[in-house]
Amino acid sequence: MTKKITILLCCLFGATFLFAQKKETSKNIKISGKIVDAATNQPLEYATVILKDGKTQKVTGGISDQKGFFSIETPKSTYEIRIEFISFKTIKFPSQEINANKNLGIIKLKEDAANLDEVVVIAEKSTVDIRLDKKIYNVGKDMTVKGGTASDVLDNVPSVDVDPEGTVSLRGSSNVRILIDGKPSALVGLNGAEALRQLPSDAIERVEVITSPSARYDSEGTAGILNIILRKGRATGFNGSVNVNVGDPRLYQTSVNLNLRTEKINLFTNFGYRDRRGPGRYNSDITYLSNGSIDSTRIENRNFDRASKSFNGNVGLEYFINKKSSLTGSVFVRDSKGQNLSTTQIGSFDPSGNSLFNFVRIQDEGETDQSLQFSLNYVNNFNDKGHKLTLDYQYGVDKENESAIITDLRPETNSTDETSIDKLLQADYVLPIGENAQFEAGYRGNFETLTSDYLVTLTSANEFNPSNNLEFTQNVNAFYTQYGSKINRFSYLLGLRAELTKINVNLLTSQEKFTKKYTDFFPTVNLGYEITEDQSFTLGYSRRLRRPRSRFLNPFENRASRTVIFKGNVDLDPTYTNSFDLGYLNKWGKLTLNSSIYYQRSTNDIVRVNRQEIRIIDGKETNVLVRQPINLASEDRMGFEFNANYNPSRKLRFSGSFNFFQFKTNGDYSYDVTNPSTGITTTINQNFDATNTSWFTRFDARVTLPASIEWQTRLFYRGPRSDAQSDTKGILSANLAFSKDILKDKGTLVLNVSDVFNSRKYVTNAFAPSRENPTNITNQTFQWRMRQISLNFTYRFNQNKKQKNRNSGEREDDGGGEF
Template sequence: MKKITLLLFCLLTSTYLLAQKPSNESISITGKVVDANTNQPLEYATVVLKNTKTQTVSGGITDQTGSFNIKNPIGTYEISVEFISFKTIKYPVQEISSNKNLGTIKLYEDSSSLDEVVVIAEKSTVDIRLDKKIYNVGKDMTVKGGTASDVLDNVPSVDVDPEGVVSLRGSENVRILIDGKPSALVGLSGADALKQLPSDAIERVEVITSPSARYDSEGTAGILNIILRKGKSSGLNGSVNVTVGDPKNYQGGVNLNLRTEKINVFSNLGYSDNSGPGVYNSDVTYLSNGTIDSIRVENRDNERGRKGFNANFGLEYYLNKKSSITGTIFVRDSDGNDISKNNISSFDALDNNLYNSTRIQDEREEDQTLQFSLNYVNNFNENGHKLTVDLQHSASKENESAIITDINPETNATNELSIDNLLQADYVLPIGKNSQFEAGYRGSFQDLASDYVVVAPNLDPAYNPSNNLEFNQNVNAFYTQFGSKINKFSFLLGVRAELTNIDIKLKNTNENYNKNYTDFFPTVNFGYELTDDQSFTLGYSKRLRRPHSRYLNPFESRESEVIFSKGNVDLDPTYTNSFDLGYLNTWGKITLNSSIYYQHSTNNIARVNSQDIRIVNGKETNVLVRQPINLSSEDRAGFEFTANYNASNKVRFSGSFNFYQFETEGEYTYNVTEPSTGILTPITQNFNTKNNSWFTRFDAKITLPWGVQSQTRVFYYGPKNDAQSEREGILSTNIALSKDILKDKGTLVLNVSDLFNSRKYEVTSYAPSRENPTNITDQIFQRRMRQVSLTFTYRFNQNKNQKERKTGGNGNDDGGGEEF
């Protein structure tokens, strides 16, 4: 680790020296650009400075608050301020010899020019800012016809495994928000729900690795904030898209937006019908005193089919020029049919076949979600004095039933219902020109009921996983923070208090569990602008990981007779202290964002493999049980960098690299009961381990002849080992081709996901420990095969490159408050 730190220090130092520029006597031209009708800031407005003597042209763009700060040599300038669909303001030629503040510049809408504007500079796929990374989905062809899971899997620092589990910087404990808030769009089982949300409904994804006190403390690795599309352009406009693919992938979507002076109506409608083959093969070697006793081979073919409809309707009403109220309704209804065929063979130590069987699971699933949201925003003035109030109610229902045909046939069914309510209020008060005070409250309340029933004639009653769980979680949170900027130095200090109450009832066994805890979560963020092109950030935050209902529910999966996954009702939260040092540098056509991070977690939640002995086909058999437990601690340290290089208007490259080292300490003791004797045998597993892993990706966007756009993305995930498993490296390649047709109103995209069909997870697991295993499991898991799809998009009353105005009553599309 010392060598890595030294290497990174040298990298940052050399980058700093390369980026130094000769100093010239210069002045600053500042100001703020707003919509004259709503007084809301206009992000990405262009300020053009033309030196009348040298005829050179320079300038800049506004940030998310509408502000700009441009440094130029002393001279005589003609200044103009421009924004799409607004009338340009031009200032008379003037000599500027000292710093000049143009004040608040109000632009008026020019609807007559809306369809004539062409944006020359394309917004990059990844926008790098001091407090977050913003991944713009609209510019990424490789996710066309995909889902939210595909979008997240293409975000730098993020990985989505074959089961749909999302991780950030190698950690699965990441908080996923929709428009800055917890949402029913994530559903009862977030992984499956993300596969149902079409990529076309997503505008961008924000990666927040050092969240301020404004955000939930949930998520020790950080926050992924998914921002849905909400049109802001005047008049009626929208787009229609259709996708066909192989394996079966049929999708259709409509995005509509109607904006007038008093209202803004937006909607996203989508329908999908898809199916995909997958494989899961496992070889379990059973050992006795270090020698092979028997081998069990399972080759499972999965065919997953799903049909679904989702709709998001919103109406924003401008009460006056300073306030608005927005109502949103989200509906999702989907049906799934998953068939798993598991061919099982068992052999003795001499490779003699003991028996063969086929276990078929036919599972049907129905998911329904209904969510209502209400948002009120009052902008007291144009300087950022603001009050925001959010109300949200959602109900999610999930019904599953499965028929398992085998030597020992069985049926099982799961019925889940979750009612979630959210109340949130945020207040922002600017103090002077460079300081800001914030305070707020968030209350989230969840009531979940899960009834799981297994019926099997030959099932051992001692291991019947049937259960009826009631889960109630109430979290009341209060926060305050203060930030200021002093010359080139800025800071944001905050603290968040959260009061958590969790009640769990296992009705089948009449067991009750209650957990109450009150915690304080300080956050510290510093920034220093070395030059206009270079800046450093330093962040600290304390965060936690609450075990969700799926981790607490002790039901067992039933696809296999010898490999089970289950929850642990007695889990406690994990607490993590996170540190992040970042460096941003832009010179010429290259932008580099790098960071060093360190996380220390106590009471760490980890999924572990333990062994058990059960009667399988009339024989005592060692089985593998995978469940989450609390370990004592985990230390994680690493570094990452993201680089963008715009070689020309036709060639753009980007890449990212993340290396991390983790060290885990802890022991786990449990009892194994031998069915024939009833004797309890205690087993202690030591999980002390220290290892590292890395992953990287490379992206190339090239304009080919005849106006064809190409995009190639290559991923590689390095090998990863821990106390009980070894995972091989994974390579995957996506390519896409795009062509505009119908006078640029239509676009065709051909997308091939996992071109070489190489995205397979190969894992070897040891139980109870690597040093003294009683069984060794070799697994190969491929959830989805190579996918080829063709997407057609048609736009009406909007240009292909038209930027959306961020002028709604709240002036903030992400629901997460203003970033200081």
């Protein structure tokens, strides 16, 4: 089926390509140029170029790209040309006959202070912006994430899925690299999923989905990269906004964004406080088998009551040394405290349904997270053509402490203290060559040191268990170079990245040390072809890897419960992936279609497997489930996706996405199980050959109701999926939001209902040790949080909801510019 669909899509792409080629005519000419800020000579992105045909009175045009360049193809004629940008004075070129390609050169726009507060939209920023090596999704207009977090924002980005446990996936793969402003950041923290739930959505400007990363980016993340770009103040003078949110279950949140910009400095700050309660549920039904018959069943019903309070603060100062260079320093701090109470009713029954035992397990867990990060950035623009040098230094400290008191048949307390110190050094050099070519080179060093102390105290026997103490270091030195050019309608970007990795694992408790070193090369190829102004193809190739995390390398056993245990594997090797991506973009008037076909081949694939062991617990032989990561032989992943936007009018907008993927895993795993009573050892052989097909889709509708009320509805469905050891059911969820501007458009009220039907539940059936010969079958349902209803109020001062941000003097710190 997949092969037929792939062949059909290729045929459609080919037919479109031939048809578009046939339509081309030599009568067209190009009008090009570059638009910059007259005060700083910085490029202005999304400036509007308007062409009015003096013969037909037809109006056409285009917008400038990130570097201020524009190129518009149009028939030969007489044109009146206007250049416009919000809060800048319009420039008009007198009517002139243009019969050949014309370059207007560098066009300098001056700021128009009188129009700063006008509510005028000249060129509305599109929801999706396609670049040669990335797709950019602007989230500012998304009401369904108001009052939410970064996790909610990512869950509403096409190609991305966030499961109920907070795991982020890109095109169905959870091995995705998450960056903040193009760099690893303390905002992601030690626990990425939990940290993303603490970063308010109001702080995010856009998300870049990079499925075919160029050599400029880290090779980490076999599925690709998600780059979260935070908001930065750009408008002249003092301005800002205040955001307040209340909701049920308990949600109190406020954030303040302030910005002061003068000719020499740009001071930006954002602060956020969040107080939240998140109830949830987990239910499991485990059936234990012996020789194909039911031996016993174990039922666990767990209720979560999670409460957290967190503070985020970021202060930065950009100093304009001169018109071509700037120095920016910033400090980020986060402090959060959580209290999680889970109550579990546990019962065990024989095959006839008679009770073997019943008890209540209560786990009262407290957690504190603290992050501190210093960043320093220097930019030197040698000229107005993109020749520049960028230097970055970043130092971050993350501390996490977890402590739990467990009331059980055998009470215990446990605690985990982790401290991570991360340093980053980066240098990027960009040299334009001629009009349409560019050379880049750079270095990035990531240096991580992590210490973890896991301690268990068994209170019933009053004995002290030393548990585990770990030291982990990972140093990665990377060098890259790449060259790109545009020849007529064809663009290419070729790069090579070299990374030298050294990992040390020091188990202080057992006095064991392990060291791994490897040097790898990662070539990248990104190609683009513009058939017409509205149609284009992209083709990307990249080699990526997945390094095992410290938790995956730590062989110490960490218990979720007495019968469910996780342990790492110090023998893990990196996973290497070769990725191919073919994309097609077409615009038919008010309809925009963006589609891709992709294929990934991974070797040494890291997967978590479940195996069963027999252990003596409370004097009885008990089946224990052990989860451990291993390297399997290979995985082949393929799929296609469609993203469509249809805007029939200014009051009605639709968007939708569909992602279909299939992955095939090959590999075998063998392990020994020893019966503690008899001493007999049995070898278990597991075959992990499996083919899994799944999909997910989104639909989004925005409608303007009477009284200028905005109504937004979003539906999401993730299809069922299977692998060698589990089946997961599909998930349907819906979000609903209403928005109304008040106080002369300086304020906005948003009513948001997240998960309207309270249906976002993770339901799975797991088979251990294998589907073919299970010794236990687990049916489980997990709901991370209940339906959320919230009311959000935003007030803006000295800025306007519809006023476009300007790029003057700002460095888009997203890991480098695009070609």
